[in-house]
Amino acid sequence: MINAVLVFNNAGQPRLTKFYTQLETSVQQRLISEIFTLVANRPNSACNFLPLPPLLANSSKSSTPTTPHNDTPSLVTYRHYATLYFIVISTSTESPLALLDLIQVFVQALDGLFENVCELDLIFNFETLHATLAEMIVGGVVVETHLDKVIEGVKAQGTVAKRPVNEGKGGMGFAGFGRGDGGVWAGR
Amino acid sequence: MFEKSLYDLIRGLRNHKGSEKEYINESIKECRKEIRSNDMDLKSTALMKLTYLEMFGHDMSWASFNVLEVMSSPKYRHKRTAYLAAVQSFRRDTEVLMLAENQLKKDISSPTPTVISLPLVAIPHVINPSMANSVLSDLLPRLTHSHAAIRKKTVVTLYRLALVYPETLRPAWPKIKERLQDDNEDPSVTAAIVNVVCELGWRRPQDFLPLAPRLFDLLVDSGNNWMAIKLIKLFATLTPLEPRLIKKLLPPLTKIIRETSAMSLLYECISGIIQGGILEAVEGTTEGEEVAKLCVGKLRGMMVIEGDANLKYVALLAFDKIVKFHPYLVSQQQDVILECIDDPDISIRMRALDLVVDMVNSDNLTAIVGRLMRQLRNAPIASATDDPTHDRGRMAGVVPYAESDDSDAEESLRPHEQKSDQPPPLPEDYRVNVIRRVLEMCSRDTYSNITDFDWYIDVLVQLVRVSPSTKAISTAEEEDAEETGDVGRRIGRELQNVAIRVKSVRAEAVDAAQSLVLVDRRDQMFPASGNGGLGVLDYAGWLVGEYANYLTKPEPVMTSLIHPTSLQLPSRTLAIYLQALPKVFSSMASNDQTSWTPERKILMSLLMARIIHFLEPLSTHPGLEVQERAVEYLELMRLAQEAASGTATGAEHEEFTDPPLLLTQAIPALFSGAELNPVAPGAQRKVPVPEDLDLDTPINPNLQSLLAQAELEGFETDEDDVYAAYTEPIASYTETPTAISAADRLDAPHKEPTSYQNAAEDEYLDPDIIARRKAERKERYKDDPFYIDPEVDRGSGAVTPLGKIVREGNMEVDIDSIPIMDLSFEKRGPSPAGDDHLSRTRSPRRPTRRVEIMGDETLGGDIAASNSSSREATVSPRLNHGPNKAKKSLLEVDSSGLGALSLDDEDGSRKLTRLDVERREAEEAEMRRALAEVERLRGWRLGVRRWLGRRRRR
Incomplete structure (x- = not known):
């Protein structure tokens, strides 16, 4: 199952924290900064899987995430989009490559909701960000992977607020999504 | 009053660059006020702001009650805010939950x-x-x-x-x-x-077997890749229970592997085949070979053809699962896997490292270790202080600071690749991990993979040089250092292990230890910066002392041991140095073949003066172990000095003059004797209890009165004591320094207590130990009371078992007659582990590589059983700790409660067992309690409301 979903920016500022276990606030913050330290040092050519941060590695004693099936979080998957890092911490019952796709769907859904989504959208609409995640993952279990249904679910809860006008918006033109593009391991 | 919306809060945050902390504190204060208002909109907005700030680590647990208030609002918008606040802020101990x-x-x-x-x-x-x-x-x-x-x-x-x-x-x-x-x-x-x-x-898994047909249909027909992945994962847990499933699953799985365009599904198919034990099940058949070839081939393809780091990573994960059962399949891919050890990506390196540890054999060990060593040597040692901006782990919370440049945050999330592409320096924990893995690979099965121990010693010395610096360990943690893993100590232990177990390279190992100890070579032997690897000195220091006769350069070693810089060493290392000091000294001074010439006398006096000079300040060292040893050897050295100056020298070129016996006999006798051998854990427990050992008869029937008497003893006698302790035994030394005195030294009860006196240990730990010590002191002309046989006349001097053996052994220490050392390889039973490595190292296949490696010594036949049982015994207390709640991993969701519940509705009658009834009763009782509590809190809440209302009206 999925133990936590985190979003933070290139400076380590959290934009979304969702822990599917109750955890002390201070421990949450430490975990975030540990993961940020790990992720910030990675070159772009590196793979999207992180070694376990010290907080998690200590408790499981071994760094091998291969112990088949247990309750311990063993996999930290991330994707980097422009200014934001999306992190998923999960146990071995999740498929590593499918999680990459899941993050992709999450971002695509946000993009669909905000139209050319950027970090500012997520800062000012963090409730929508949570709502989108809640449409995809409930209690650490994936409930929806279909893009349209996720968007539909969020929209059913009310109109999605637009970015405040005076915050401005640089004209961004990006064609398609990066690495997941072309469906190399598209799980859909 | 002006109220901020969430939008205002965020804007404000961005406008208060540099003073965010004050701004946030101010905002939280406002929220505290707003949340108490009767206006639900205001309450809800305040809650939203608090939830936002909670993300940055600002506690909002105090608002849990208000969360419930907003939750009860009829408006969906309010509810949504409140539910989110509850999810984000409620903790296990949040009391309002009920x-x-x-x-x-x-x-x-x-x-x-x-x-x-x-x-x-x-x-x-x-x-x-x-x-x-x-x-x-x-x-x-x-x-x-x-x-x-x-x-x-x-x-x-x-x-x-x-x-x-x-x-x-x-x-x-x-x-x-x-x-x-x-x-x-x-x-x-x-x-x-x-x-x-x-x-x-x-x-x-057994409960889900009946569902297998339906799940199978879903796998074949659904066309949903996400679901197929999960189904395959599920089937991997079912196949071990129902082998017939394998035959059914194999065609669709191979079909997916061949046809699917989704890499994630392809990978999970392979992974499922591996994890579900399908490879083993079909092994030997042509079909099985085909499947194995297909899987391994695809995995190899993921590693080489795609050139995608993620695929490389997951392929390594899959190989890691195969390697335990099909090492040959993995070893065929050795080339691509070894490449990954040098991958610029740390994650991939780590996986590859885990994998090669299981792949290692005596043929590829040198190559693999060589790669890793090269890596360690070529990368600069990065320390955490290099990058202070990233070292935020200890910070209590992240303060959201105003973004300097909004345009950054406006950047579309639609990705464009980051440009920087330089490989990261080796992080410290990776470095530590590599060193550990190297040691693990090399020492596996008592060094069965190592064919060239000279090489191994070189590797160890090299490892010291690339060790990352360790954090300063406080004295309290010092004992745990072995557990927490100071790699320097681990390396040292290996060096010690090799020196003891492999006699043929002992000289080389001691030589390595010597070069590590030498102060003037420290720059070359240790990393240039930090305190990396210094832990190795504990063991190097021990080695140069214990095997001082192997030293090629005893003088420089001595100089290094008593070098002023040694005083800066951690007290544990210093204590070991102090123990090595007299050993090295004795090897330098004990030559009784050369005459006691004036030149030799001067040299010796000088040497002793230097040692004394070094020891003197240590006699007040705060570390007790250091202090004790320093005081002991200081006295010994002073005595030796006296003896040396008191012994007349012979004129040069004339007849042979005996050097002082204290130097040539007494001091060496302190440290020579039994060879130290590795002993299996648990071997001590197997030492047979001597038949005549009587632990029930009181040693001294008058113990009580003795103790009472001891209590009454005054200072005078004590001082006598001290005086005697200084004079008597020493006098006997200088006069008759024979081997017997050394043997008597061995009698000292604290040298070998546990092996014989296990049963007596609790007696030893007696609380009134101080009183007994006084009694002992009173009886100082007799031996330790524990060892006195009540039958034996005390006056004749009691003889301990060890002492008896030594004496009967014709003044020679006959180790074989000491019970614990009565061990033999031949007695070993058929043990897979032990025999395996023996046969491997002694196999006629490679006679040139034969190196005698001492295994652990133990008693009795069944070494495997004894080993496992004893290890279990020593380990089990920890294992018991394992599933303990406290040890539970962070973020872990414990599902163990499900293990006991059967979903099988075949026994659907579901009679309530007594346990169920009791449980239900307990639950109901708890419910009643909870309800009562709710009522109580409600009453309280109403009261508070009323009170607040009154206050507001005022």
């Missing part, structure tokens, strides 16, 4: 789907067993709600309910199963159920 119960139940039963979703999503975060019991009845009907979105969320919520309250599954599972079996069910719901079943599956 008050939320009614609200949750009410919202679950709401006619509006969006409202139902709120509790469904929140319950997994806040649930506790008593609440689970109560909301269960409201949740169950939601499984048949007309909206698929509600149904799928309910399924998952029920699963989380079951984790804290396994009984949930009794009523819920049949309904969930019904949903799963329904062909007309919405595919989203089916997929959600499969996800849940996959989570449940590995806990109780």
